Amino acid sequence: MSSSNGTTVIRHAPLVGYPDDKLYTVRVVDGVVESIDEESEGKHINGYDKAAAEEIDLGGKEWLSPSMIDWHVHVKLQALHSNRIDLQKCQSASEVLEVVKLALNDPRYDSKQEKNLVGINMRNSNWPDENFLTKEKLNEISPNRPLFLLFNGYHSMRCNSLALKQTKFGENEKEHDGFLVEQDAFDTFPILTTANDQVIDNWILQEGKKAATMGVTEIVDLEMEHNIVQWQRRYKNGNNYLRVHVGMYTEHLKDAIELGLTSGDDIPNTDGLMKVGPYKIVTDGSLGSQTAFCHDHYPGNKSNFGIYYYEPKKLSELIEYGLKYNFKFAIHAIGDKANHLSLKTISEASSKPRKGSTIEHAQMLNLQTISIIDEKTGKVKEHNDLELFKQLDLIASIQPCHLVDDRDLCHKFWPGREHKAYPFKSIVKAGIPIKLGSDAPVSPMNPWEALAVSVTRAGENDEHNPFIKDEILDLEVAWKASTSNGKSRLEVGERADLCILQSDPLKQNAAGLRAMQVNGTMLGGRWTYRNF
The missing domain is CATH 3.20.20.140 (Metal-dependent hydrolases)
Known part of the structure; x- marks a missing residue:
């Protein structure tokens, strides 16, 4: 189920966005924040069955906040990410070839599990030998296994001959240079992996659990496939770690229309956890x-x-x-x-x-x-x-x-x-x-890193060198754009999507945001992650 039918009382809690010299008792009933009461000496919060309720005492040392949302994710691609070669750190085409050559003999990328060898995240802005990455070079290092090497952003890729033979260019493979861009690249996505639904669904489940450890309870999934039936199957098989807004592309709209559904409507048989998302047009x-x-x-x-x-x-x-x-x-x-x-x-x-x-x-x-x-x-x-x-x-x-x-x-x-x-x-x-997101796997799903970049416009350890300093965001603005309720703080009457943090995020610099520890994540009154 998407929410809990029980009662959880969180006591002695500093609340993000509230006066930081006060402690509060937050009562969650049937998946909703029913009350937020300021605590004072001699004051006791009653009105619930203590024998039936779960009580959690934060001792004034951990902070309670709204949970996090990622507004742009490609869930299946993100799950596949961990089973592909990350080429992000390669500084040249020659280095890419060397890394791929080693991967061809690495048990982690055994061809018995995946027929195709897929590399991701190539960044060619500073390559001195970009023209060296050719179909012919890829054929030399991998004459017996298809190679698909994707540039960062997934809008273009390089392929060897065996990979091209799987595409619409297969009949004319010898005349093609092996460089696929935009729609031609997108068209390869369904054939990049040979793993079955059961394997991939398990990978996606692990991504949901990982998201929960970062305080994330909600995503907008803009995967390029018929996703309604996919998420119904995943939910039926126990994937209930995230609220999912299931995006549609033009060829998928009929899936929702035939069910009489539109954006915001509940997807049948998912207990309200999965909803029809937006219509995406590239x-x-x-x-x-x-x-x-x-x-x-x-x-x-x-x-x-x-x-x-x-x-x-x-x-x-x-x-x-x-x-x-x-x-x-x-x-x-x-x-x-x-x-x-x-x-x-x-x-x-x-x-x-x-x-x-x-x-x-x-x-x-x-x-x-x-x-x-x-x-x-x-x-x-x-x-x-x-x-x-x-x-x-x-x-x-x-x-x-x-x-x-x-x-x-x-x-x-x-x-x-x-x-x-x-x-x-x-x-x-x-x-x-x-609204903030990751476009995972183009960037990792990590709301804390996104916040740190928002307020510095720089990567870790490079904060002294912001990219266009005048465009730095105020932390509270970025924070509201990252929370599941779109606010800086929890409010009475809202669904109980919240997280327990080691410190107040609104008091952190970039280093503090990156180091943020999430000790608990609740979705609709149900703990999806807890470290206590």
Whole structure:
């Protein structure tokens, strides 16, 4: 079940977001925070059956807070992550080849378990020999096993011949260079792993348990597959560690529509733990693959402005389709022109999107009013993307850790435009609400790392070197964007999704956030993790 039918009383608890010189008793009944009472000498909190209730005494030393949410996860990919070769630290194509060569003989990657050998997280911003990573080189080191080597972001990959033969290019494999980008790369996802559902479901269950140890109780799952039936099966088999908003892509909407469901509705047979999530539309590519759609061309290639997947008419049709069935949207837009065109098309729809709809990533935005030639009239019009973003009542769903991963790529591929990249503070100052996520496995699901990056715009031990210092977020703003209730503190009457922390997160610097210890996580009144 998604919630507890019992009573839990947590005493002598400092509460995050409340006066820090007070202690409180929090009473949870049937999965809901029924009362929060300030304690004082001689005052006793009664009104419950002590014999039937679980009592927990924090002794004034641990902090009670809302639990955490991750607004952008690819759960299956994240689960597969641990069974793939992490190539993130490779500093050259030559090093990638050496690491993969060793992995081919590593028992952890036994071909009897997985026919394909998959590498992930290649970051080529500083490679001196990028052109060295070819299909022919991959064939040399792995003539008998398919190789799929993915660049960070999962928007592009390199393959050997055996891997290509599994794709739609198999018949013409000899003529193909083995580099797959955007949709061609996405189309390979279903064939990357040969593990069966039972194995993968167990990996996903372990990811849910791991998330609970970090205080996470809720995710938005934007996996690219028919996810309703997948999550029904996982829940039936005991996966009840997270609330899941199950995202839809265009080809999946019928799954919900045929059941008479839309965003926010409970998925049948999951006891309210799984809900239909947003309708995701991917409008452009990514920075690392130089396919994020921008107003300016990429360095060294005056014809490459990135990729925008839809003509305005087609994107408009998709938006109207989602509106017809009352779905919330999750619109992927990374480049500044992709954001501009997406916002403009949404603004011209028959109605505003449902509240709670998001622009996913919003990595580069025009921060000032710009002049754009209207394609229909040929006239110059003034546009302010931040104002339009706010007027549409959209949420910016951002992934702070991408900033650390991509800062070198920003300098390489968006030179002179870095000030428009990851404009967190500017988004907030414009009155646009934000939500934090990871895009796991592109970045690990770790809300504490995301918070640390938000308030420093730098990675661990690099805090003295922030990327565009003026865009640093205030801690309380970032905290509210990370909690499951969207607030800084617990409130009476809300569902009992909470966690016990070793210290007050609102009093921490980046190091303190990264070191945060979670001692307990409760979902709907039920402990999903406890270290006491």
